[in-house]
Amino acid sequence: MTRICVRDLHKTYHRGSTAVDVLRGIDCEFDSGQFHFIVGPSGSGKSSLLYLLGSLDEPTSGEIEIDGRSLSSWKEAERNAFRRNDVGFIFQNFNLMSNLTALDNVLVPYMPAGLTTDLRQQAADLLKRVGLGDRLDHRPSHLSGGEQQRVAIARALLKKPKLVLADEPTGELDSQTGRDVMRYLRELCEEQNATVIIVTHDESHMTERDFVHRIHDGLIVDSRSALETAQVAATPGGSNSAVSSTP
Numbered sequence: 001m002t003r004i005c006v007r008d009l010h011k012t013y014h015r016g017s018t019a020v021d022v023l024r025g026i027d028c029e030f031d032s033g034q035f036h037f038i039v040g041p042s043g044s045g046k047s048s049l050l051y052l053l054g055s056l057d058e059p060t061s062g063e064i065e066i067d068g069r070s071l072s073s074w075k076e077a078e079r080n081a082f083r084r085n086d087v088g089f090i091f092q093n094f095n096l097m098s099n100l101t102a103l104d105n106v107l108v109p110y111m112p113a114g115l116t117t118d119l120r121q122q123a124a125d126l127l128k129r130v131g132l133g134d135r136l137d138h139r140p141s142h143l144s145g146g147e148q149q150r151v152a153i154a155r156a157l158l159k160k161p162k163l164v165l166a167d168e169p170t171g172e173l174d175s176q177t178g179r180d181v182m183r184y185l186r187e188l189c190e191e192q193n194a195t196v197i198i199v200t201h202d203e204s205h206m207t208e209r210d211f212v213h214r215i216h217d218g219l220i221v222d223s224r225s226a227l228e229t230a231q232v233a234a235t236p237g238g239s240n241s242a243v244s245s246t247p
Helices: 046-053 076-086 102-113 117-129 145-157 175-192 226-234
Strands: 004-015 018-030 035-039 061-066 087-091 163-167 195-200 211-216 219-225
Touching (some): 018 046, 046 163, 046 195, 087 145, 102 145, 117 145, 145 175
Parallel strands (some): 035 195, 035 211, 163 195
Antiparallel strands (some): 004 018, 004 061, 211 219
16 A cells, blocks of 8 residues: 655646746645545646656655655656556556557566566456456457556556556546446455545546545645535535445
């Protein structure tokens, strides 16, 4: 499991002579072994925050602590090992290789070091767990969007990551397929006791056990459990929010 603390995090991008402040002092915590959702309007900084948490980018200032250690103190080799061994990335656009089968797409990260029979079997078993047992030899062009996302989930979880980062994993899927994909993701991550952080516009996938971090204009404006969010929404004057009481 992985616990993350974010303190006064800033990220500024420069476009020519213009400075764009995407994150303007983020403070939040992500407890280990929990499902966390980062929600907010487009352009609010959700994805930028996710990439910083996964060490895919570096902040302009501020601190990210992973299990009590500041990322800024890590050597490049430690960052690479963290991304390679401890983080499972799931993106909206799947990032599958068109010339490879579903099984080989799951195994892509391991190909440089060589594939073992045991690893191939683990990958096949994961694909079966997400309902793709009869699609192992299918290439992405012969898979639906939901099936491609399930391949991406299997690829991310094969390493049994401590931290799973998902950027709009259901954004390109219809409602029912999105629910199916989230169910597989939730089941597998809970089995592996991973810390999960999901950027999304869709709050219908949350359960009362999850945590919600609301971001607006580069700042976290609210962090609380989804149960508390639902209770606030139910009070007079509360905002509407769709939170499920079951996984």
